[in-house]
Amino acid sequence: MSTAVQALGDGWVVAQRNLIKIVRVPEILVFVLISPIMFVLLFAYVFGGAIDTPGVNYREWLIAGIFGQTIVFGATFTGAGLAEDMQKGIIDRFRSLPMSNSAVLVGRTASDVVYNVLSLVIMALTGFIVGWRINEGVFKALAGFALLLLFGYAISWVMALVGLMVPSVEVINNASFIVIMPLTFISNAFVPTQEFNKVLKPVVEWNPVSAVTQASRDLFGNTGLGPGSDAWSMQNPVTYTLIWIVGIVVVFAPLAVRQYRKAASK
Template sequence: MNAIQMAAVDGLTIAKRNVIKIKRVPDLLVFTVLSPIMFVLLFAYVFGSVIPMEGISYREFLIAGIFTQTVIFGSTFTGLGLAEDLQKGIIDRFRSLPMSPAAVLVGRTTSDIIINVISLIVMSLTGLLVGWRVRTSLLEALAAFGLLVLFAYAVSWVMAVVGLWIRTPEVFNNATFMIIFPLTFVANTFVDSSRFPTVLKAIADWNPVSALTQAARELFGNTNSAMQVSDAWPMQNPIAATLLWIVLLLVIFVPLAIYRYQKAVSR
């Protein structure tokens, strides 16, 4: 068995361990699912009545942004789990086992895909209840969900680096909160970014969160010709921009996460 096969097999074992952990600590999954549901209800019924949208229901406009925010927050479990395992000494136990060094990272990021898929299913059902509808084909809708999951997987590797660098779960939670909230709000997730001031609009147009959200909206058919779309390249080509961001994040952060992991376990 070569190194790649070993990493894959051992990674699946670690992923199974992480999924079992969720089963034994259901509070983790419950609050992960309840949080985005709360966002949908608050934005749909509180802000939806006062935020006008041209040619489309605000609830349909909203859901793609909620999906994006949800999978990004779901990706933080990678870094949080690694920080907890380091703090509790579980990583030291893994070192004593005959397993691939990359298995912990592969397993952690893979298990988070499962969490995000569950969250997206619950969010989709919630969205349908508040008035969201898919206006395109089944294949296009599946492509939208696929982009969301792939982007979340790439962000999981970013969170792995942060978790291995910070190493303290409490500090990790505070740090990611301070990063993710501005990233998801200075974007087209909840409002039309064309209404932003000039500087914020430029940031939002080139924000990867905006590209993913716009791509999901187009694939779900939650857009309208009356809506203003920025001339910025990512907004004109959101699917291509999202795929480029996914590749870029993986190319940079997969080797960086492996390096940080090796450095962390060598202490």
């Protein structure tokens, strides 16, 4: 059996195990589903009147930003799941088996896409209720969702590496909050690019979260008068997002697998 085929086969067995957990631990599912609803409602109604988005209703404009933020936060599950498996000795069990070295990570990052699919569905439904619309047709919209999921998948590999390095689940939850909050707030997810000051504006324009938000916003047709920026990244958000996705996976997947191989759980 070739290495790649074995990694996929073993990865599928691991993914099935993770998927069973989604059903058996409904608390996680509730969290996955409730928090995006909360974000949609909070931003739509708290900031809705205060932020100016030329040519489009703020609530319609906002939803792609919430999608982007939630997708990035969703990657935390990957890190937390791996940190928990380390703590409980399950990684040791896997490492003592003659299975592919990348299978645990391949399976984990794949099964976590399911969480993201579920939360996107819930957010989209909530979005429809508060006024979000798809204006560019179903295919473009599906492309938008696919891009969001791919981006989330890539970030999962970053979190996989972090999850294998931290001593406990609590650390990963706190650490990811510290990184993800600024990453998503200094982006165009909630506030249009043109509203940021001179110092922050370039950060916003080149932030990958802005890119994936802008790309899906374009594909859903919620951009109004445009991205509010002439930066190449904002004019070509799909390409720029794809570059990030490939770059992150190429760099972080091997790093995470290397960390997995030497991870010594206590």
